[in-house]
Amino acid sequence: MPTIKEIAELAGVSRGTVDRVLNHRGHVDSIKEKKVLEIAKALHYTPCPAGKTLAIKKKNLRFGYILFSSTSSNPFFIDVVDGIEKRAAELGEYNVSVDIRYTGEKNPELQVKQIDELLESGISGLAIAPINHSLVIERIRELASNGFPVVTVNSDISDSGRIAYVGSNFYKSGETAAGIMNLICAGSSKVGMVMGSPLVLCQTERVAGFTNRIGEAYKGIEITATEVNNDDDILSFVVTKRLLEKHPEIDSLFLVSAGVLGACRAVSELGFTEKLKVVCYDTTIASRELIDSGAIVAAITQEPFYQGTKPLDILLDYVGMGVEPEKEYYYTELGIKIKENLY
């Protein structure tokens, strides 16, 4: 494997010059530049990550990470935070620090304020689970247009200029739910659907994926009724109970987002656990137990740990090593968990 040193010797210039060429720092004679580039290409030069990483230590980089505070109402984020903290500890080895802030999902003003605070404190990159509100969207757009690197997590703002998105393909995750539903009901079912909010983009995407897929491929499945639980377990209990009492013909339940525990409580209180096939998202502490007990037959997962770590990797590559993300969309793998492959 060739090194900068070797290229420098072959080109008859100093390592500094090679570095300037290879990293587009400018101020290099164009003839020398050309020569260096030729040699680098001929030797198939690839930079040595360990060397780059080591040199990062002197930069004392800092990144910001903003995500939802609702780890209690939506325990999915517990695993995301776990990923962030693990990777942050590793990055600490290179004097890279991560400043984590939490916002309520309904508080765009606070989220914008946190963005600004982090910027003032001198971060050189931001990972954020953005609230889908014009205030936030505009702020991110502005940052991006100034060349400031932003990575969106869990929820995307596609035309904002952010350098990458890490998270689920929600439409596809809805289709996957449809596929599971079809398998477990042998092609014929009356589905009750409980969603958090029809205003949250990722949830409407899931619903769209589900609806379109059954419409095109699984016509024996129909959505009998839909309720909204506001991602709240208690409300979830109430509306699910109402839903099931009102529509006794329902034989499967599609839980689009949080409030899993509440919904399942309603099912068991009505004595419908045997009768109802429940499909949900994410393997949180609560849903794991419910899968294990048989109350939930399948959960669709979206790599929460990876959602925590990957954005930091992308930012470090971009800011620390000058490496662009390989792609724009880092979609998480859609896993299916049942009782037997849960642990």
Place this chain on the structure above:
Amino acid sequence: MPTIKEIAELAGVSRGTVDRVLNHRGHVDSIKEKKVLEIAKALHYTPCPAGKTLAIKKKNLRFGYILFSSTSSNPFFIDVVDGIEKRAAELGEYNVSVDIRYTGEKNPELQVKQIDELLESGISGLAIAPINHSLVIERIRELASNGFPVVTVNSDISDSGRIAYVGSNFYKSGETAAGIMNLICAGSSKVGMVMGSPLVLCQTERVAGFTNRIGEAYKGIEITATEVNNDDDILSFVVTKRLLEKHPEIDSLFLVSAGVLGACRAVSELGFTEKLKVVCYDTTIASRELIDSGAIVAAITQEPFYQGTKPLDILLDYVGMGVEPEKEYYYTELGIKIKENLY
């Protein structure tokens, strides 16, 4: 984050001494050793991977990787090789090279010969998908007892002294198949089973997991008949056809190992595609198409790419950085793939 340099200054010794203590190289005065260890612990010293990695370059390490040549009959290994080659290219950056050899699954003599050749050529670590034969087992046991690092992949030899195993938990993968079967047949099914060979340990493990699980939890499922296809597609076609003709009551098919294409051809030729629920392992090129077309309803996956890369990581940590594996069993995640979450 503390460095060796800092510890040396605090302890009033040279970095060399700290290095000797921290890496158990011996030849250190016990009082100094104690002091260094105390300081390291107090500062929560963790070695910097980038520094270590960089220093590895001078060692010119070489690892061996022996696996099955049957990538055509068992295309699962294509993805494993993909993983090996990707990681090998990355390791090349640190002057670490990987020597890959292939053995037929029924040729233990050749596998032993390849082990010996690699050893003679001076490798400092070995990853191997071992053939379950006393010749191979004994050879690995011997290596391990001499302190030579061996990582088993895909198939384990548990009491051989190898430093780690990377691969599937086959028993659990059998249980998972049982769980899927139960879901898609609503608890009642007559299963036809096609396996490669009753002599291959990982397959008997899968069968045991499947059998025990339906016995304990899904009593409505029964294994009506079993055939052996020798992991060969053509034989698989023949025996599956025979199986289905002889037992028209069979309504689901459990494909324990390779020969997926042949088995599904038999199903479609008999016009049973609609009627039969087929569950198999691995998403190979062939099985992906069959899932997409609906001939297979679900496949259980076992992270082939990871099976390629992880053993090399373990060996590099062990030999290059003096870091023991975190655990003995690196079980792969058991994924479930259906049409909707396939790509």
Place this chain on the structure above:
DNA sequence: TTGAAAGCGCTACCAA
């Protein structure tokens, strides 16, 4: 515009 040199953390070697 360019080169020389120091430094990031760790390991290995030589000399004492």
Place this chain on the structure above:
DNA sequence: TTGGTAGCGCTTTCAA
């Protein structure tokens, strides 16, 4: 048994 030093690849700073 120890300390000093060079070197792994890369970046950055300073001086020319």
